[in-house]
Amino acid sequence: MKLFDSFSTNFKDIDEDQINIYTCGPTVYDYIHIGNARPLILADTLVRYFDHKKIKYKYLLNITDIDDKIINKAIDLNITEDELVDKYKNAFLKNLNDLNIKTPSNIVAISSKIGEIINFIDVLIEKGYAYIVDGSVYFDISKVKNEYGKLSKQQLENLWTGVRVDLEKNKKNQGDFALWKKTDIGKNWLSKWSLGRPGWHTECALMIDHFFSETIDIHIGGIDLKFPHHENERVQYLAKNEKEIAKLWMHNGHLSIENVKMSKSLGNIITVNEFLEKYNLNTLRYIFLSSNYRQPLNISIDVINQAIEWNKKVFNLLKTSNWKLAIKEINQRNQIPIDEDLVPFNYMDKFNSYMEDDLNTPMVITLLDEMMKNLNSQIKDSCLDLCMSEFKSILDCIGFKYHIKQLTDKDIKKLNLWKKALTKKDYIKADKLRKELIESEII
Numbered sequence: 001m002k003l004f005d006s007f008s009t010n011f012k013d014i015d016e017d018q019i020n021i022y023t024c025g026p027t028v029y030d031y032i033h034i035g036n037a038r039p040l041i042l043a044d045t046l047v048r049y050f051d052h053k054k055i056k057y058k059y060l061l062n063i064t065d066i067d068d069k070i071i072n073k074a075i076d077l078n079i080t081e082d083e084l085v086d087k088y089k090n091a092f093l094k095n096l097n098d099l100n101i102k103t104p105s106n107i108v109a110i111s112s113k114i115g116e117i118i119n120f121i122d123v124l125i126e127k128g129y130a131y132i133v134d135g136s137v138y139f140d141i142s143k144v145k146n147e148y149g150k151l152s153k154q155q156l157e158n159l160w161t162g163v164r165v166d167l168e169k170n171k172k173n174q175g176d177f178a179l180w181k182k183t184d185i186g187k188n189w190l191s192k193w194s195l196g197r198p199g200w201h202t203e204c205a206l207m208i209d210h211f212f213s214e215t216i217d218i219h220i221g222g223i224d225l226k227f228p229h230h231e232n233e234r235v236q237y238l239a240k241n242e243k244e245i246a247k248l249w250m251h252n253g254h255l256s257i258e259n260v261k262m263s264k265s266l267g268n269i270i271t272v273n274e275f276l277e278k279y280n281l282n283t284l285r286y287i288f289l290s291s292n293y294r295q296p297l298n299i300s301i302d303v304i305n306q307a308i309e310w311n312k313k314v315f316n317l318l319k320t321s322n323w324k325l326a327i328k329e330i331n332q333r334n335q336i337p338i339d340e341d342l343v344p345f346n347y348m349d350k351f352n353s354y355m356e357d358d359l360n361t362p363m364v365i366t367l368l369d370e371m372m373k374n375l376n377s378q379i380k381d382s383c384l385d386l387c388m389s390e391f392k393s394i395l396d397c398i399g400f401k402y403h404i405k406q407l408t409d410k411d412i413k414k415l416n417l418w419k420k421a422l423t424k425k426d427y428i429k430a431d432k433l434r435k436e437l438i439e440s441e442i443i
């Protein structure tokens with residue numbers, strides 16, 4: 001399988017027996033928006049494909065439950081940070097389920113790893129990469145001069161133009177970032193340096209160091225995290241372990257609305273909950289999968305309508321084939337074994353080759369369109385089961401989920417009566433039955 005590595009800007013082969021994956025999770029101070037869902041759906045598409053190919057993987061997703069944003073919001077609302085975090089962590093987990101995102105192998109909140117973070121920072125101080133100022137600990141980026149900026153392809157001296165940096169005084173270099181922040185505001189923990197809390201960039205570096213004994217295979221996150229967050233994660237891991245944190249970096253492009261990046265701070269967000277109230281998970285899947293994950297994506301009513309129309313087509317085909325196959329089964333016309341040579345297409349092979357080409361899901365959508373066209377018209381009756389099962393397993397593999405009614409014996413009886421009425425040209429009876437079948441969402 002070939003994936004684009006946004007560090008080397010080359011395609012790389014992924015062929016290990018077990019793939020270790022990490023995605024930077026949300027800061028749980030609010031509901032997630034559909035932009036935040038893009039990296040999660042990207043990771044989900046990847047691991048679903050690994051499942052399909054029976055490739056083993058370990059996928060870790062962190063939850064940032066310690067952060068300034070959490071502290072400030074809890075103060076504003078006059079509630080405890082724990083109350084705030086619980087509410088939004090649960091909402092986040094529910095959203096994963098609502099979006100049909102497979103539960104990662106591990107979901108870990110950083111507050112459960114404070115002891116490990118302190119030890120991690122200690123090693124960086126001992127090795128001379130971090131220094132203490134008045135109870136806070138900073139990473140000294142001048143110690144990794146030759147490495148810093150490599151991921152985001154920037155010159156050290158140009159890095160800070162237009163980027164918001166920590167305002168702490170006494171830092172040796174402008175770009176030095178806090179590993180441990182001394183603070184008496186909000187929740188804090190006792191370390192040998194001060195009462196304080198860890199910095200965000202250290203959380204992810206620690207998680208990867210702690211859960212995986214070696215360089216991970218794939219690190220996933222939105223493109224906005226490339227600098228400084230991922231740059232900072234990388235140099236910490238490099239400083240501690242003298243090796244790369246990840247073999248391959250996957251960065252998704254931004255989701256924008258009216259051509260402006262969807263972001264909480266700009267207030268132009270659509271939360272996952274809001275989106276799902278109006279539309280459904282398949283609408284969002286289609287929107288993301290029909291465009292290349294690396295490209296920016298602008299959401300508009302046209303894009304949403306296109307997704308709705310496409311899903312209607314799929315749903316209708318699934319419904320029609322469901323009752324057609326049910327009748328066929330009951331009539332036992334299906335006793336003739338399926339001759340696989342009769343199946344005129346190679347859908348699964350095509351699907352696999354598109355997915356292995358850096359998750360080329362737009363081509364998979366085109367393939368599904370081609371399948372729908374054939375299934376709706378030309379496919380030989382004897383191939384219907386086989387082709388439909390391929391169609392369904394592709395949909396399932398890329399995370400679509402449709403609710404098709406399970407037909408009862410009574411439903412099938414009615415279908416047969418309808419068919420008989422048609423054969424006998426008893427159109428009044430046929431029409432009545434057809435109406436009933438439509439009403440009960442069978443056809």
Ligand SMILES: Nc1ncnc2c1ncn2[C@@H]1O[C@H](COP(=O)(O)OP(=O)(O)OP(=O)(O)O)[C@@H](O)[C@H]1O
Nearest residue numbers: 026027035036038039221222254255262263264265
């Ligand atoms: N508009 C977007 N399009 C795609 N991915 C995004 C977008 N906004 C955030 N992300 C990604 O979502 C994940 C969580 O991001 P983060 O924790 O920074 O969210 P946030 O604080 O809610 O962001 P923001 O304030 O920008 O809305 C990251 O991988 C980030 O890159």
Ligand SMILES: [Zn+2]
Nearest residue numbers: 024204229233
């Ligand atoms: Zn991270």
